Amino acid sequence: MNRNSENLCEEMVFEQVYKGHSKMIRNYIYSLCGNMNKAEDLCQDAFLKLWNNCAKVPLNNAKAFLFRVVKNAFYNMAEHDKVVLKFLSANKNRLNEQDPEYILREKQFQEKLNTAINNLGEKERVVFLMNRIDNKKYREIAELLDISIKTVEKRMHDALLYLKNELGNYKL
């Protein structure tokens, strides 16, 4: 309850909320459209809307509010480009491998994986990336996207299965 008495209309409080949630929201839109500039714009639009409603939105509802706004704004956009996500991906577990052939294979694998993720269904992709890159728990994802935990699990399962089938038995 105490947290609720903090006012979103105070710039310092707002700044904390921004720094706490903007990355996650930006990444969410990025996982939908693959364009970081667009993701940043929509994210800031959503925060601006939160700012304009700062007197009405309780602090502990801010995250849900932002997600709802940004999701609506994204789906209301007229044109949706083909998704081209690009991940920086260095496999930390294998960094000390020196074999050039191995490094090449890994690079190819990374590219194939990147392409496969782009081809994933949008719903599966969003959930998979939130869990794998943003490290959100299934329950948190369910809350943010307003779906059940079972749906999240199904999408995670389907995502990994799809990726595995796309990549085949590519040997590293």
Added chain:
Amino acid sequence: MDKFYTDNFLARWMNNELSEEELQEFRDSPDYMSFQNIVEQMEGAEYPDVDENESWRSMQTLIQKAPPKKTKVRQMYTWVSAVAAVFIIAFVFLLSSDAEHLETASAEHKKFTFPCGSIVELNAESQIEYEKGDWDEKRSLNLSGEAYFKVSPGSEFSVHSKHGTVKVLGTAFNISDRKERFEVDCYEGKVSVESPSFEAQILEKGDGVFFANGELNEREVKEIPDWMNGESSFYNTDIVLVIDELERQFGIEVKGEEKVNGTQFSGRFMHDELEKAAKTIFEPLDIPYSFDKNGDIVIQLE
């Protein structure tokens, strides 16, 4: 072998939820390394870099151009400038500039008074939305989840939910619209219920209807809804909906609920103690369950 590829198996694997045996069997399967490679590769994956400080600075510029609105009443004479502002800022504002939103999280109930003095009490994980500007002329709102309304006399008061619309002049009623089940109970006065799924109904004090599995049924209601007294009650309700309510009221998760799909439950549970509530639901149905280390419930049925 096939079981690795069904349901949520891989999701549970990625979340380290597999049992020792399941894990062993999975590791021995020929495809295991392919899955493992993907998951390991993802560990190094990152989104394109964004300078967080730079991002905040540009946000700061935006909000400093738009000082926070602390007043709640929008004056008519500012209408023209408001329109201009809307054009400048973003079109997303057009959609819901005056929409008021109220919601509850799990294990939370919330009471709210409308400008006309009418009262709504929201059950857990429910939300309402309404236009604030012309509330006195048009008392209309959208509901998802469950709520109790006490409506003061005045113009027509209507509640729209996924399965139907309830309209009244002044009365007290409860609506629950969750998944495929729609319930309306009238506690005072009269209400009319309209839905594309069934013929319009007029409910008087003490009348209740619920629509489930494509059928409309009648029932009698008491003084106030049970959930407002800290309990949840069910009559011939699919167990999955009962489990959903348990999850909502205690903010927990029940794992394996698909195993009991199709069972019907009539009865009630209190919102004070999870152990007791779980016992009340599962024991009469002979459903074995346990609590895991997070305090979530795991259904043990094979």
